[in-house]
Structure formats: C-alpha cells, structure tokens
Amino acid sequence: MADETLLSARGLTLHFGAIPALVDVDADLWPGEVLAVVGESGSGKSTLLNVLAGRMAPDAGAVWYRDPIGALHDVHAMPAPALRTLHRSDWGFVHQNPRENLRMAVTAGGNVGERLMARGSRHYGDIRAEAISWLRQVEIDAGRVDDFPRTFSGGMLQRLQIARTLVTHPRLVFMDEPTGGLDVSVQARLLDLIRTLVRRLGIAAVLVTHDLAVARLLAHRIMVMQRGRVVESGLTDRVLDDPKHEYTQLLVSSVLSA
Amino acid sequence: MTAPMISQADGYNFAYLDEQTKRMIRRSILKAVAVPGHQVPFGSREMPLPYGWGTGGIQVTAALLGTDDVLKVIDQGADDTTNAVSIRRFFARTAGIATTTRTAEATIIQTRHRIPETPLRADQIIVYQVPQPEPLSGLESSRTETSRMHGLADYGLMHVKLYEDITRYGHVSISYDYPVMVGGRYLMAPSPIPAFDNPKMDRMAALQLFGAGREKRIYAVPPYTEVRSLDFDDHPFRASRAPHTCNLCGADDSYLDEVVTDDKGGRMFVCSDTDHCEERRDGR
The missing domain is CATH 3.40.50.11310 (Bacterial phosphonate metabolism protein PhnH)
Structure with a gap:
C-alpha cells in the first residue's frame, strides 16, 4: 500500500491567455504526507492547488485520486455529483481568508456541523456534541459554540475554518496560505495546531505557501515553482538546506533571519 | 351550498x-x-x-x-x-x-x-x-447555485437553518x-x-x-x-396549532384562526376552514 499514491498529477498545463500558469507539472502525494508548494506570487501555486482539487480544469494533463477502496478516479472526468461528494466528505479545502468558507451569519456550531449535515447526520444532539468536541480540538472555548463568527478574531476564524473542514475526517486537505494575514505569534500557534492535527489524524495535505518557514515546519516534501514550472522538488530539509536550482537558492537566501 | x-x-x-x-x-x-x-x-x-x-x-x-x-x-x-x-x-x-x-x-x-x-x-x-x-431562497440568493444544489441533492444548508433555529429558540421556528x-x-x-x-x-x-x-x-x-x-431525529417535526377549541363548532383538532372581537381585548378562536366548520355545525 505504501507505494500507492493518494493523488497524482501528470503533465498539467494551463494558460491564462498568453500567461503560462502551469507548464507540464507532475505531482504525487502519498497517504498521510504533507506536500508544500512554494514560490513567489504569480508562480502558479494557487492555480496548481485549484487544478489538483478539481476546482479549475487544466488545458492538458490529468489528476488521479485513489479512493479508500483503492479505485482510481480521474478528478476532471468525474461527474459533478461525485466530485461534490468528495469535496464534502473525503476532501477539505482551507482558504487563506476564512470568510470565504465560513457562513458569517451562522453560529460556530452550525458552521462546524454543516458538513456533517450535508453528509446525512440527522441527530441534533450528536451534531452539536461533535461541533463542541472540534472547537476544543482547535483550542476554541466550548462556550463559544453559539456565538457568531463575526465576534471571533482572525486567528480564531482560521481555527474555526479548520474545525469545519476536518469534522468529516477528510483524508486529503488542500490549504491555500492558511497562515496568511495573521500576525506572527498567532501564526506560530496555528502552525503548531495544524501540525498536531495532521499528524494525529494522518491527514495528507497539499499546502500552498510563500513562507519557507511554514513549509519547513509542516511539510515532508516540497515543490518549488517559478513561472508555472516546477523547478525543484524533494524532501523539505534537502531542498531547503541544499538547494540545487538557482531560483531555490535565491528563495532560501532571501529569508530574513531574526 | x-x-x-x-x-x-x-x-x-x-x-x-x-x-x-x-x-x-x-x-x-x-x-x-x-x-x-x-x-x-x-x-x-x-x-x-x-x-x-x-x-x-x-x-x-x-x-x-x-x-x-x-x-x-x-x-x-x-x-x-x-x-x-x-x-x-x-x-x-x-x-x-x-x-x-x-x-x-x-x-x-x-x-x-x-x-x-x-x-x-x-x-x-x-x-x-x-x-x-x-x-432555499432565504439561505442562498443565487438561482444558479440553488439549481445546482437541487441537481446534486445538496441540502445540508437547509438543515443548518433548522440547526440554527433549535440552537436559538430550542425548536424549529418555521411555522x-x-x-x-x-x-x-x-x-x-x-x-x-x-x-x-x-x-x-x-x-x-x-x-x-x-x-x-x-x-x-x-x-x-x-x-x-x-x-x-425536514427535522432532526432528536427534534422530530411537530404540527402545532393554537391550544383551543373552535368557538363555533367546538372542533379540537382543526387549525384555528384567532379573531379579535372588540377593542377591549376580546377574542375568539374559530376554524380557519369555513366549510369544515359549517359542515360540523350543520351536522350537529
């Protein structure tokens, strides 16, 4: 089983007009592994994430997902209902801005419970208990279960989004700059939380970030992108300690050390 | 008649x-x-x-x-x-x-x-x-999105509304x-x-x-x-009515309207189904 990938992409190519967003990108993700995609703004990271998650169709190439019983699915050839089911059960998507994912007019408990209800849970008490348990796991006081997200701080909103995403125990989570826009101490706490949860639950994740420190802390493997191409990939420590490609060398050397 | x-x-x-x-x-x-x-x-x-x-x-x-x-x-x-x-x-x-x-x-x-x-x-x-x-109109304003939700039978959002009602009022408030x-x-x-x-x-x-x-x-x-x-297993749907009997025909199982009879707080409950009420009175 260990040599079977959870998600594989081959030859992904996507152009926005004359701009190459993805050029012949291959990617593999194994169960329980965290893969970081790094690069500067406009390098195609977020586009790659959206294509891998089936939210955006490539011009060429394919993405394959292996479901829990071992069957392979071509993500972009799947019928819409099947992809939707995947997105609300087996997969999760964490946005940079939690407001894009959360329902701001619905209580924290309702936000966490939505995926459970979409999956067919019909017991109010159980849904509520599960929501409270998940709020605790993301270090939000259980007493806030009936509060609206608009009363939450930025860091809490991001943790609430993570609880809402993980409540159905997804096997694969896509994260788009999950710590973006948060101040440094909140970032550190959030990273620590993500790392703990991902390890404990054995979740595989594709993590898009421009912050090499985030990649170093969370990722097993790393892919470096520049102008839509993967210029270097490998184990995180290898790539960051001994960068081969000159663009990676530039990225690593441009990190400010405190 | x-x-x-x-x-x-x-x-x-x-x-x-x-x-x-x-x-x-x-x-x-x-x-x-x-x-x-x-x-x-x-x-x-x-x-x-x-x-x-x-x-x-x-x-x-x-x-x-x-x-x-x-x-x-x-x-x-x-x-x-x-x-x-x-x-x-x-x-x-x-x-x-x-x-x-x-x-x-x-x-x-x-x-x-x-x-x-x-x-x-x-x-x-x-x-x-x-x-x-x-x-779904009050919950999702886009018609495109609601038809997609119908197409995929994706009705979690409607249950979120019921969840919120029970959380806020202790029961589903849709009457x-x-x-x-x-x-x-x-x-x-x-x-x-x-x-x-x-x-x-x-x-x-x-x-x-x-x-x-x-x-x-x-x-x-x-x-x-x-x-x-729609309901929850532990909050089953209940058909509620005003806890009174009809002042005209005495029915205790029909849906009632509350009618204000004067400006001194006087009121009465009568069947909202006028035909049903008349038939019961004629039959008595």
Whole structure:
C-alpha cells in the first residue's frame, strides 16, 4: 500500500491567455504526507492547488485520486455529483481568508456541523456534541459554540475554518496560505495546531505557501515553482538546506533571519 | 351550498387563456408530475389580477378546467374572502363552470395558505398558489447555485437553518412554508400553508399542483407520494396549532384562526376552514 499514491498529477498545463500558469507539472502525494508548494506570487501555486482539487480544469494533463477502496478516479472526468461528494466528505479545502468558507451569519456550531449535515447526520444532539468536541480540538472555548463568527478574531476564524473542514475526517486537505494575514505569534500557534492535527489524524495535505518557514515546519516534501514550472522538488530539509536550482537558492537566501 | 349560476361572459376563450397557452402550461404540469418536487419553468402570462394574488394558481387552474369541473377556491381556509370570491367568479364568468364551497363536491380546489380539513380523494386536484417556489431562497440568493444544489441533492444548508433555529429558540421556528422532501429526492416549498397542514400532503390521494406566477415555476406532488417535513431525529417535526377549541363548532383538532372581537381585548378562536366548520355545525 505504501507505494500507492493518494493523488497524482501528470503533465498539467494551463494558460491564462498568453500567461503560462502551469507548464507540464507532475505531482504525487502519498497517504498521510504533507506536500508544500512554494514560490513567489504569480508562480502558479494557487492555480496548481485549484487544478489538483478539481476546482479549475487544466488545458492538458490529468489528476488521479485513489479512493479508500483503492479505485482510481480521474478528478476532471468525474461527474459533478461525485466530485461534490468528495469535496464534502473525503476532501477539505482551507482558504487563506476564512470568510470565504465560513457562513458569517451562522453560529460556530452550525458552521462546524454543516458538513456533517450535508453528509446525512440527522441527530441534533450528536451534531452539536461533535461541533463542541472540534472547537476544543482547535483550542476554541466550548462556550463559544453559539456565538457568531463575526465576534471571533482572525486567528480564531482560521481555527474555526479548520474545525469545519476536518469534522468529516477528510483524508486529503488542500490549504491555500492558511497562515496568511495573521500576525506572527498567532501564526506560530496555528502552525503548531495544524501540525498536531495532521499528524494525529494522518491527514495528507497539499499546502500552498510563500513562507519557507511554514513549509519547513509542516511539510515532508516540497515543490518549488517559478513561472508555472516546477523547478525543484524533494524532501523539505534537502531542498531547503541544499538547494540545487538557482531560483531555490535565491528563495532560501532571501529569508530574513531574526 | 352551490353558488348561483353566473352567466358566461362573451368574447373570452373557455377559462380565459387561449388554447396554446393552456397546452404550454399542461406540458409543464406533465413534466412536474413526472419529476415530483422539481420546479419546472413555464411561460407565465399576465393575468387580470396582481402578482401575489394567485396568478400562478389561476393559470394552472385555467389549464386544468373542463366543462364538467366543479371549482372551489380557498383563501386562508375561507371561501368568502375577496380573493376566493373573485377567482371563483372569474372562472364562473369565463368558463361557465359550476363552483362550490363544499370540499367534497369540488373536482378542482385552488387554495392559498391552507389544505382543507376534509381529506381529499383520488378524483380531486388541489392547486396551490405559490409566492416563492424556491425553498432555499432565504439561505442562498443565487438561482444558479440553488439549481445546482437541487441537481446534486445538496441540502445540508437547509438543515443548518433548522440547526440554527433549535440552537436559538430550542425548536424549529418555521411555522408556515415549512420545507419538505418529496419522494426522498427534491427539497420543496409547500407554499405558505401552516406547518400543521404538512402531514396532509404525505401520500395524499389527490394530485397536488403548485403554480408560482411571478417566479414562473410549476411543480407537483403526484398522488400517494411521500412528503416528509425536514427535522432532526432528536427534534422530530411537530404540527402545532393554537391550544383551543373552535368557538363555533367546538372542533379540537382543526387549525384555528384567532379573531379579535372588540377593542377591549376580546377574542375568539374559530376554524380557519369555513366549510369544515359549517359542515360540523350543520351536522350537529
């Protein structure tokens, strides 16, 4: 089983007009592994994430997902209902801005419970208990279960989004700059939380970030992108300690050390 | 108490609408019956009454009427309110058909906000006037998105609304237009009937048709189709009514209206279904 990938992409190519967003990108993700995609703004990271998650169709190439019983699915050839089911059960998507994912007019408990209800849970008490348990796991006081997200701080909103995403125990989570826009101490706490949860639950994740420190802390493997191409990939420590490609060398050397 | 015959007006086609329009509406009705609970678009016409007064229901009725049909029209349960009287007269004038206020005598019943207390039979059709056919309208404003949700049977959002109600009020606070699942597939707005009437829709012997004129949608529940009100296992659906008996007929199981009788706080509860109330009083 260990040599079977959870998600594989081959030859992904996507152009926005004359701009190459993805050029012949291959990617593999194994169960329980965290893969970081790094690069500067406009390098195609977020586009790659959206294509891998089936939210955006490539011009060429394919993405394959292996479901829990071992069957392979071509993500972009799947019928819409099947992809939707995947997105609300087996997969999760964490946005940079939690407001894009959360329902701001619905209580924290309702936000966490939505995926459970979409999956067919019909017991109010159980849904509520599960929501409270998940709020605790993301270090939000259980007493806030009936509060609206608009009363939450930025860091809490991001943790609430993570609880809402993980409540159905997804096997694969896509994260788009999950710590973006948060101040440094909140970032550190959030990273620590993500790392703990991902390890404990054995979740595989594709993590898009421009912050090499985030990649170093969370990722097993790393892919470096520049102008839509993967210029270097490998184990995180290898790539960051001994960068081969000159663009990676530039990225690593441009990190400010405190 | 069949209404006195009103002479048919000259210059109108039978039942006001022209035959091509009636065919178009019948096609939508057939499609709606084939896919229970699914909203079918139709080319809604201008009718000689304002939107919100039953333009959808009146078009469906016009498409259904035959010369030997007997029509009953209810508004909030009553046969004698402006809307009910006007629509009954309208079809008496333009179709020359017989009208009635007795539920048991009618072949077609057009209704606004109520289902008669008398159980309907397989040879009857009930036509609901619908202001808003989309049950998800208050939760998701995009029509594109709601049709996608219907297509994928993605109704978690509706349950979030129920969850929020129980969290805030301890019970589901929707008292009318209470959302239902039709045949275990489509989420449907039952039109603004009280939640009390929802159980009557389940496996009803009569064909149920819904017409929304302004929103240009027709949908249907075929006879003997399962209609289930949304709920939670630990907060089951309850059909609530005012905890009183009717001051006129003494019924303790019918849906009641509260009527203010003076300016000193005097009030009484009476059956909202006037025909049901009269029959009970006549029978006593």
